[in-house]
Amino acid sequence: MNWTRSALALLVLTLALTLVGTGIAQGQATRNPDTLVLVRFGDPETLDPAYSYDTASSEIILWHVYETLIFFNGGSTGQFVPMLATQVPSVRNGGISMDGKTYTFRLRSGVKFHDGSTMTVEDVKYSLLRFMFMDRDGGPSWILLSPILGVEGTRDDKGALDAALFNKANQAIKTSGDTISITLESPYAPFLSIMAQWSMVVNRKWAIAQDDWNGTPLGVAKLNNPAKPEDTKLFSQGNGTGPFKLAQWDRQGRQAILERNTTYWRAPAKLARVVYRVVEDFGPRRLMIQQGDADIVSVNRTEQSQVEGVQGVRVIDDLPQLVMTGIYMNLKIDTSGGNPDVGSGRLDGNGVPADFFADVNVRRGVAYAFDYNTTIRDCNRGKAIVGKGAIPAGMFGYNPNQRWFTTDRARAEAAFREARGGQVWANGFKFSVAFNSGNTTRQCTAQVLKSNLEALNPKFKVDVRGVTWAQYLSLYRQSKLPMWIIGWAADYPDADNFVTPFQHSKGTYGSAQGYTNAEVDKLIVDARNETDAAKRRAIYFKLSEIAFNDITTIYLQPVGFQVMRSWVRGWYNNPAFFGPYVYPMSKS
């Protein structure tokens, strides 16, 4: 009897609350008309332009607080417009030397920093050198170090700073009057893309006054590889030329606030304020956009249906993005120490040996067995395309006509029958496909692959295993994972930034897979140094062809979407952006 009453009481309570609720209309007047509120699920790591290497940080400072010499033209990732420079260098206008090594930028005059001082070429040089020599472990400095000095880092294996490098850099970057010229180690075709994203200009005098790097070679030791992000003075304060000033970064309240720069060198921004808030849980984030307390929110693909059809909320879908998800096959698995992901460690039907994927027929078998359509339909809500090699569709160097794998059971079976002289087919195998736990898209992809492989032969067994990020790092580093799924997002929009991590023997994923192809390594370097666009494209086509022939990685390219209030105006997409470019935006 008690239970009847309890059920009744609950019912009455629920009904009462619902009835009260339905009577209230939702206010639809533009809320906070001069403030844009963006709600995200992760904190920025730092607001220092030379330290930050995560989207959450870059989204706030890049082009808002700090600006770059050149900028992307509208939604294009390959065409540029001047920003702090007066023109985009080219061979034709003399901005790029005939040998393709020296880039000269003439600086816009009368541009003021947020503290009112005028920007000079010395500020630009200081900023570039500061970016290169901060070089924290795991930081972005290699992006400039590599083309300008031909090195990936400023320290040797033991962590000691290479003292000669600074002089070399000082020689490579020259100022004269209102021009700054940068001479590269060797011609580097993507350099303009890099300048459009990674040439953020900070205020030199102000930074020195804050006790940041003093601009001299002697100060480099202190600047180099800070122990923690807080050690750099630009960690939570900023002074750039951008349309917004950094007002506050509140790490306890988890929000960063930008305020309009009224002395901006172009017309001041339409919005007076931009607020970046962190709300980890999707529930409140969704309600905030519904109530208009947020203007733009982060939403995962799996949560998309919950924001569709909400009154006053706009979902903009099918946005190209420079992201590639890989399903990697490991050619040199470390099977030692009872590695649970390889079973017995032998090809006895209960495991796989270390070199299981070294046989191209095994890899082809996997690539033909994988059901691409089901994965895209069920795991990506139809919002992904099959990558034909490492270079994303829409990017220079992508070959739409490259032959690629399609789901073909007969061919998969043929490949597996041929693998290792028929042993694979006769004995069967067992291994795991790993994904980082919590990522339901990757989990679903792994499950599709499992069912595809197991359907071929009852002796084929695949486990799907979710591992935490920390575990993933450990297993990855030790080459323990036979197959795993993870993505890569562009550091700058150029094919080089994709073929290198995916295909080069020393690249992030290539090395983890134990993949070595001397021809590939040579072609990647050739393409980097090739300034003739047609020849460069031909090299990338060749690289995609090798990606098909050697098939070490299955590529899926997800497309993005944005969720915002319909009163947000002036937003546009560029795949190279880390977040919305707020300067042209407004609310009405």
Add this chain to the structure above:
Amino acid sequence: MATYIGRRLVLLPIVAFGVTVLIFALLQFLAPEMRAAAFITNPNQLNALPAIIQKYGLDKPVHIQYVNWLREVFLRGNLGWSQTARQPVRQAIGSFFPATLELTMYSFIPIMIIGVWLGTAAAVHRDKAIDHVSRVFSISFRSLPSFVWGLLILMILYGRLNWFPPGRLSLEQDLFVRSGQFHFYTHVMTIDALLNGELWIFLDAVRHLAGPVLTLTMISIALLVRITRSSMLEVLRQDYVRTARAKGLDEPVVINVHARKNALIPVITLSSLTFVGLLGGVVITETIFNFPGIGRWGAFAANQLDIPGVTGFAMFVAALTVLGNLAADILYAYFDPRVRLQ
């Protein structure tokens, strides 16, 4: 009494030390790469793993890492850098705790008042309507996990009615308190608002507190009601209660003065644990209502293997627990003279 308190306070550093040893002992089960997780946020940084491990000495034996950490603590008074809080650990505790304290203050009062009152009423009117109603409510509140209640409350009271939004302040109020016209005395928003004489800030802060306070009250009240009820029932059967009634004392005096005080011993134990539990942070409630408290940070730090963060957080909670137990012991003596503190 003073010696007793003194002795219990000596426990504090010992417990804190024990907690840190335990955490570092557990660390030895993790590979160095796993300890580096807090520093790698982006797959593009994977190639830097060896350098990061070397830089922070994550591959050193765990006892050396512990000694290094202790040296930081004793020589520099520095609990380390919390990669997840983006600030030093000590500063992180100092900045996240006031929000949790505020939440605890406002939840604990209704939990205690309603819990003890309802428990007493249920015992006195055993098997009557109020007993059934209190049982039904406490069981149904307890029977669903806190994130379900939290989300339901958020969906109805914010999503539908727009009464109680998540977070700590609305945008306009938030920008005002940051504008320099508002002085932070305690970082407890409601108190600071009153000290500044800004009633509108106070009301907005209360609006934001309502949801999490309601959730916490609902889920924490059940145990208190049940414990108070059973403890009351036991006391009401005692001879001295019968004597008091036989003397012809008024029923309220018997219940409130004679019986209840003695029934409160288990209630004190439970409420001190509840209080400490709330102060240590309520991860789910803080996360759902986006309330920037210490529990949310502690959980995030643990999830990301932010070692200095987790260690600092654990020490903090250990200290709270020791102090909470001490407070409970003192309260026992106050409520029950039979308990002697020597």
